[in-house]
Amino acid sequence: MTHLTDRFEQALAWANALHRDQRRKGTAIPYVAHLLGVAAIALEIGADEDQAIAALLHDAVEDQGGLPTLEETASGPSAVHRSDRVFRSASPGANESLDPAAHTGSGAGIALGRPDVSLAADCGMNLLWASTFTDALTKLTQAEAGAATQAALRLAGDPKGNGLSLHRVESAPGFWTARVSRDVRLVLHKAGERTLFAYVGHHDEAYRWAERRRLIQHERTGSMQFVEVDDFGGLDDEFGLVRPTCRGMEQPPPGETPLLGADLPDEPFAELSDDRLLDVGVPRDWLERVRAAASTEVDELFGHLPAEAAEALLDFATGGRLEDHVAPRAEPGADPFAHPDSQRRFRVLDNLEELRAALAQPFEKWAVFLHPAQRVLAERAWTGPARVTGSAGTGKTIVALHRAVHIARADPSARVLLTTFSKPLATALVAKRDVLTEAEPALRERIVVRPLDQAAGELFAAVFGQPNRATESQVRAAIADAREAGLGGALAPGFLFEEWDEVVDAWNVADGEAYAAVPRIGRKTRLGPAQREAAWSVFAFVRERLKARGLVTWAQLYARLAEWLAGGAALPFSHVVVDEAQDLSVAQVRFLAAVGRGRADALFLAGDIGQRIFHLPFSWARLGFDIRGRSHGLKVNYRTSHQIRAAADRLLPPALTDLDGIEEGRRGTISIFDGPDPRVLLAQDEAEEAERVAAFLRECLAQGVAPREIAVLVRGEGQLARARAAVKAAGLDPRAEDGVTIAGMHGAKGLEFRAVAVMACDEEVLPDPERLAAVGDVADLEAAYETERHLLYVACTRARDRLLVSGVGPGSEFLEDLAIASY
Numbered sequence: 001m002t003h004l005t006d007r008f009e010q011a012l013a014w015a016n017a018l019h020r021d022q023r024r025k026g027t028a029i030p031y032v033a034h035l036l037g038v039a040a041i042a043l044e045i046g047a048d049e050d051q052a053i054a055a056l057l058h059d060a061v062e063d064q065g066g067l068p069t070l071e072e073t074a075s076g077p078s079a080v081h082r083s084d085r086v087f088r089s090a091s092p093g094a095n096e097s098l099d100p101a102a103h104t105g106s107g108a109g110i111a112l113g114r115p116d117v118s119l120a121a122d123c124g125m126n127l128l129w130a131s132t133f134t135d136a137l138t139k140l141t142q143a144e145a146g147a148a149t150q151a152a153l154r155l156a157g158d159p160k161g162n163g164l165s166l167h168r169v170e171s172a173p174g175f176w177t178a179r180v181s182r183d184v185r186l187v188l189h190k191a192g193e194r195t196l197f198a199y200v201g202h203h204d205e206a207y208r209w210a211e212r213r214r215l216i217q218h219e220r221t222g223s224m225q226f227v228e229v230d231d232f233g234g235l236d237d238e239f240g241l242v243r244p245t246c247r248g249m250e251q252p253p254p255g256e257t258p259l260l261g262a263d264l265p266d267e268p269f270a271e272l273s274d275d276r277l278l279d280v281g282v283p284r285d286w287l288e289r290v291r292a293a294a295s296t297e298v299d300e301l302f303g304h305l306p307a308e309a310a311e312a313l314l315d316f317a318t319g320g321r322l323e324d325h326v327a328p329r330a331e332p333g334a335d336p337f338a339h340p341d342s343q344r345r346f347r348v349l350d351n352l353e354e355l356r357a358a359l360a361q362p363f364e365k366w367a368v369f370l371h372p373a374q375r376v377l378a379e380r381a382w383t384g385p386a387r388v389t390g391s392a393g394t395g396k397t398i399v400a401l402h403r404a405v406h407i408a409r410a411d412p413s414a415r416v417l418l419t420t421f422s423k424p425l426a427t428a429l430v431a432k433r434d435v436l437t438e439a440e441p442a443l444r445e446r447i448v449v450r451p452l453d454q455a456a457g458e459l460f461a462a463v464f465g466q467p468n469r470a471t472e473s474q475v476r477a478a479i480a481d482a483r484e485a486g487l488g489g490a491l492a493p494g495f496l497f498e499e500w501d502e503v504v505d506a507w508n509v510a511d512g513e514a515y516a517a518v519p520r521i522g523r524k525t526r527l528g529p530a531q532r533e534a535a536w537s538v539f540a541f542v543r544e545r546l547k548a549r550g551l552v553t554w555a556q557l558y559a560r561l562a563e564w565l566a567g568g569a570a571l572p573f574s575h576v577v578v579d580e581a582q583d584l585s586v587a588q589v590r591f592l593a594a595v596g597r598g599r600a601d602a603l604f605l606a607g608d609i610g611q612r613i614f615h616l617p618f619s620w621a622r623l624g625f626d627i628r629g630r631s632h633g634l635k636v637n638y639r640t641s642h643q644i645r646a647a648a649d650r651l652l653p654p655a656l657t658d659l660d661g662i663e664e665g666r667r668g669t670i671s672i673f674d675g676p677d678p679r680v681l682l683a684q685d686e687a688e689e690a691e692r693v694a695a696f697l698r699e700c701l702a703q704g705v706a707p708r709e710i711a712v713l714v715r716g717e718g719q720l721a722r723a724r725a726a727v728k729a730a731g732l733d734p735r736a737e738d739g740v741t742i743a744g745m746h747g748a749k750g751l752e753f754r755a756v757a758v759m760a761c762d763e764e765v766l767p768d769p770e771r772l773a774a775v776g777d778v779a780d781l782e783a784a785y786e787t788e789r790h791l792l793y794v795a796c797t798r799a800r801d802r803l804l805v806s807g808v809g810p811g812s813e814f815l816e817d818l819a820i821a822s823y
């Protein structure tokens, strides 16, 4: 509990009293409302006592020619305390204005922190907000954004906008402004009962934003669009509705790094007919401008078009087909805001807590505005296990999260396990789940996030008792002992361990007969009958040894759980959503297949086989896990700049096919923003590399990238010292808690940073010779080699804006595939 300053208490007491008085008289005083808003903001942002509160109140007080004395207030001072977001007054007389629970229509109509947000909805007011509104919020200062949020919430709770000085924008049909403070205005679009929060900004700029836009239903697709009416070329980023950019990242200077490079025809869209352009959502007013756009202008052009039109043209300009982007058409009479393309920029408010939650985190646009392809996958009623695929950064994790929430929302009895393979990734999922369920705490409780091994371990412990898990070294030791005892013939220990790990243990092979019959999936070397027999004698030894010591492997643990499920037992979860599914092991897939039996929509997976880095490929269908016909790809990359994505994509083939014959096409993926070209540098020695990577890091810092937004990634533990040396040389502390992330490539999976240096990509480091030497079966070499390539792809695609890939010359053979000239 924080006791607030006297000055603040005084202001609140005065405002409360005056407000009650005004309500009795049936009028409202803007200043009171404003002051309450300001006070609420001070609380909301956790303002640190005197200074911050005084600064926030200053503007309001000044407007009214000074603060009244305490004697002028009708009630005595109230002691206000803060307890997270719920505000209560210790003085009984002040309850009606400070306790949100007391706001039921009588007493004061404005609550601190949580205005009575049900009012507008109760009045039948139709409220929406636009992604341009949340974008604009992120450009304000914290105090301005707080005030704007409060004003938006108050307006949402009060259709008349009392105290907010609503003004019609004369030259922009439908647009209104509402006063937030002396200088900041909300921009609304009103039509009948419908109010749309469109934009927020400083006074002149807010008016200009509105004057340059029309809210129009697209004549062909039926979606709602903000269409710019100003002359093309005249706008800059200050005005909001421009190309989406990385959070807080400045755009590169115009012309420096063209999105599409210099190889476009002079007027790339000149030949496109009205019909073809309208089909992909280009507004009629922009048809001519699109056709007339020179190749040097397309970059800017995309910033002014609705996203669906920009994406279609971007794909077309880079060799894709416009026909693949024909927008869905609204049914006659359908709500135009329900159109899939409308939903990526406009959100209807069912529940005003939702608005509050979203406005509190305007950077997290993914929580509200999904791409239509993402929404469809998250919300479809699937008839069996389903999977979302797509290259790195296309929003698969976001779909997995929305899927989990969709299930929990649609079925109040559902309990969802949202899972992935590692603890750090699960921790990141928890944070995102919490953002998404901010307004629905009860729903949050029904979405449990755990790394899959932990979830399985807990389940096993609950059903069978605490497992005593066998470690890899115990298994290797057992193999060594078996060979010492004369078993295994000429078979190498490395081969035997991999055979155990990938075949015998993974597929739960119980005896020699079963081993003779098992299709050695993923393992291509043929074993003759005598070799099989020799191998099995070792595996039988290992199995006996583990059993005698009461040890179970992960695979055995999952196998037992799968049997338990097959016997009719029920999980504590009705649905399982898996992120990073490309790295599931055989045993995990078998277990999940058992989970999926009996409930069509029980399983939903997100993954990219181009990022498989832990396991060799195997057939899921053979394990009873069939997703054929229910695997769908995403194509819009939200994370990585066009330049970085294009380079990273060259590491992988244009399509990858898994062992069940399901093809994941990677062509046609587009990024929604551009940035500097990635760089490859080959140094003479490690010292020079460290120095030049340090120069890159310093450059990033000078560009405003914070240390915690930077990662230096290396292949493995052996190269971590090189990463630390570079960070140190840049004048940063490699051990700082909130500093640069230094990690192996495996550990970077699923993460993202504004700038990434992928270091130590030497010839002798990547592919890792030790990893390849450890492959017991020569026939698996190619698959192992590919996982090394995937690792570099994963590392490079962690970067949003800036990427440097470095090594000591001649460098890893994979660097050539990036096709970036070294410097």
Ligand SMILES: Nc1ncnc2c1ncn2[C@@H]1O[C@H](COP(=O)(O)OP(=O)(O)OP(=O)(O)O)[C@@H](O)[C@H]1O
Binding pocket: 365, 366, 369, 370, 371, 374, 390, 391, 392, 393, 394, 395, 396, 397, 398, 399, 608, 611, 637, 638, 639, 749, 750, 751, 752, 797
């Ligand atoms: N609809 C959206 N609107 C805004 N941002 C989005 C949207 N979808 C995804 N993003 C952002 O794009 C980035 C990548 O998303 P996400 O991590 O889900 O991709 P992914 O396909 O799972 O990537 P990876 O394969 O590398 O794990 C994240 O910063 C996410 O917030």
